């Protein structure tokens with residue numbers, strides 16, 4: 001049974017459709033990369049999956065024991081978020097808010113979870129540092145630890161590599177691969193880098209004028225991929241895929 005599925009989904013704002021006719025499903029342990037040109041609606045789709053934006057039509061379903069509030073989210077970083085005046089530990093522990101409910105304090109189990117997730121992300125030594133003083137790569141690790149405090153089942157990542165240099169990006173890719181392969185955490189990631197997407201993902205959702213959803217191996221055999229990679233007379237998103 002799928003952990004998450006979108007059925008005939010249309011997304012957009014104030015009744016204005018950005019993207020329509022989406023049908024895809026994600027099983028536990030999948031690694032789905034969402035690719036497509038700028039403004040095609042990738043972030044809007046992610047916000048709709050998270051329930052931050054109502055669907056215009058169709059449905060987002062969760063299943064296989066996943067509850068709608070068990071989805072971890074790493075949003076696109078804004079300048080305000082980058083400048084957040086809190087310690088690393090405070091940012092990570094805020095991921096437990098969904099668990100603590102109306103309680104005004106975090107319990108021992110939650111504090112232990114925070115320690116474990118900081119250890120996993122290799123940021124324990126930064127615990128007392130101010131979040132805004134960290135490098136971009138360190139900040140992303142903090143946000144991943146925060147998302148992992150919210151859930152160990154499924155992570156939604158909106159372009160986590162923006163602004164990072166290639167070495168730091170590669171370390172972060174490795175970390176996310178490990179969460180997926182070793183810990184079995186389902187990953188849904190928006191990516192601008194289609195080459196990296198096919199290297200790391202198990203499935204691809206390509207959105208735009210033409211849509212593709214399926215296993216990476218199928219995507220690599222698709223006409224879309226041939227056009228995109230220039231094997232049919234030039235390539236890139238300028239071909240309006």
Ligand SMILES: Nc1ncnc2c1ncn2[C@@H]1O[C@H](COP(=O)(O)OP(=O)(O)OP(=O)(O)O)[C@@H](O)[C@H]1O
Pocket residue numbers: 013018036037038039040041042043044045
């Ligand atoms: N809050 C909003 N209200 C109205 N329209 C919006 C809002 N946010 C985004 N849009 C519009 O919706 C469309 C899709 O935007 P979205 O951010 O989902 O695209 P994207 O594929 O994630 O783009 P990018 O790759 O540049 O991040 C764009 O035309 C955008 O201008």
